[in-house]
Amino acid sequence: MKKRLFTPGPTPIPESVLLKMAEPIIHHRNPEFREVAARVNKNLQYLFQTEQPVLTLTSSGTGGVESTFVSLFSPGDTIISCNGGKFGERWVNMPRIFGITVVELSVPWGSVPTEEQLLPLLKKYPETKAVYLTHSETSTGAATDIKTLAQVIRRNSNALVCVDGITAIGAHEFRFDEWGIDVCVTGSQKGLMIPPGLAFVALSQRAIAALEHSAIPKFYFDLRKALKSYKEDDTPWTPAISLIIGVDDALQKIREEGIENIWKRHERLAASVRAGVQAAGLKLFSNFPSYAVTPVWLPENIQWKKFNSLLKGKYGITVAGGQGAFKEKIFRISHLGYYDELDMVTVISALELTLNECGFSLTLGAGVAAVLHSLQSK
Numbered sequence: 155m156k157k158r159l160f161t162p163g164p165t166p167i168p169e170s171v172l173l174k175m176a177e178p179i180i181h182h183r184n185p186e187f188r189e190v191a192a193r194v195n196k197n198l199q200y201l202f203q204t205e206q207p208v209l210t211l212t213s214s215g216t217g218g219v220e221s222t223f224v225s226l227f228s229p230g231d232t233i234i235s236c237n238g239g240k241f242g243e244r245w246v247n248m249p250r251i252f253g254i255t256v257v258e259l260s261v262p263w264g265s266v267p268t269e270e271q272l273l274p275l276l277k278k279y280p281e282t283k284a285v286y287l288t289h290s291e292t293s294t295g296a297a298t299d300i301k302t303l304a305q306v307i308r309r310n311s312n313a314l315v316c317v318d319g320i321t322a323i324g325a326h327e328f329r330f331d332e333w334g335i336d337v338c339v340t341g342s343q344k345g346l347m348i349p350p351g352l353a354f355v356a357l358s359q360r361a362i363a364a365l366e367h368s369a370i371p372k373f374y375f376d377l378r379k380a381l382k383s384y385k386e387d388d389t390p391w392t393p394a395i396s397l398i399i400g401v402d403d404a405l406q407k408i409r410e411e412g413i414e415n416i417w418k419r420h421e422r423l424a425a426s427v428r429a430g431v432q433a434a435g436l437k438l439f440s441n442f443p444s445y446a447v448t449p450v451w452l453p454e455n456i457q458w459k460k461f462n463s464l465l466k467g468k469y470g471i472t473v474a475g476g477q478g479a480f481k482e483k484i485f486r487i488s489h490l491g492y493y494d495e496l497d498m499v500t501v502i503s504a505l506e507l508t509l510n511e512c513g514f515s516l517t518l519g520a521g522v523a524a525v526l527h528s529l530q531s532k
């Protein structure tokens with residue numbers, strides 16, 4: 155059986171990247187590695203659409219976001235953190251551990267924060283040092299309008315605009331410089347198409363200035379150290395060398411396809427999956443569709459365990475389950491990273507067969523037809 159992964163991290167890895175990472179390891183303090191790091195640094199700027207530094211940390215995405223909390227703020231600083239799901243919740247709880255005062259903007263799961271909700275908070279807390287936003291909330295498949303909210307923040311406060319772009323970078327349009335973003339984090343096992351283990355942190359000049367005033371204790375995640383090494387295409391600690399070699403290849407692929415084409419591909423694939431699941435008779439979870447992942451309500455009389463074991467055991471397809479209150483109630487199909495049109499046909503056909511075997515009444519092929527029509531029309 156051929157195994158196929160449709161989860162929003164880890165995501166499938168291109169064959170050429172796998173081969174590169176299998177080559178004998180090189181040492182990181184020599185010119186051979188510096189050359190790779192220099193190219194990675196340049197191409198990361200392209201990915202984030204910025205002229206500013208994009209730091210590479212050896213950690214998962216969560217560590218990347220932690221590095222921003224401990225490096226930018228001091229105990230007692232106030233930030234606004236938007237929470238519409240599992241990851242937004244994390245960015246409310248984590249900064250509190252470091253003594254940061256967090257004003258929470260909470261929205262129901264599946265929904266996204268709006269200008270009307272954010273503006274009064276910016277006025278009420280003029281001392282706010284930053285606003286944290288999750289671009290694509292992976293637990294709910296809801297995408298926030300970062301461009302608009304960044305404008306609202308820049309016009310009405312001095313707060314840094316900080317974005318969890320972990321499943322948005324490489325799926326959604328994102329322009330760090332043009333949109334006035336100060337901080338954006340992504341992880342390697344999402345849109346970058348390599349295994350877990352690297353985090354990437356883009357910093358504006360305003361964010362870089364803030365690094366100097368931070369009084370939260372830190373060592374490994376001190377972005378001042380990472381920035382100093384970055385200027386010499388180096389890292390302060392031993393980096394995950396093989397992953398950096400992998401991401402070098404992945405970023406070259408991204409450059410070849412072109413970032414705007416990649417955004418369009420994700421939009422097109424996401425639309426086809428939405429058309430497919432609805433034509434199969436299922437309901438979408440969010441009205442603000444992420445181009446990275448599509449959460450779908452599991453029909454009431456179908457058990458998640460049975461559904462998932464059939465999908466995985468019989469068809470080799472791994473999707474993600476629901477999180478938090480939606481565990482066993484929704485499932486999530488990822489189309490983030492290394493996917494093409496026919497992958498969408500595959501996942502929807504396996505979904506239809508599985509639903510059919512679970513006793514759900516549907517016309518086999520209706521979902522697949524909707525995928526094909528959707529792909530053809532865009």
Ligand SMILES: *Cc1c(COP(=O)(O)O)cnc(C)c1O
Nearest residue numbers: 163214215216241292320321341
């Ligand atoms: C995956 C993910 C994270 C967490 O990243 P880890 O690599 O698991 O630490 C954070 N935010 C979002 C939106 C994610 O999708």
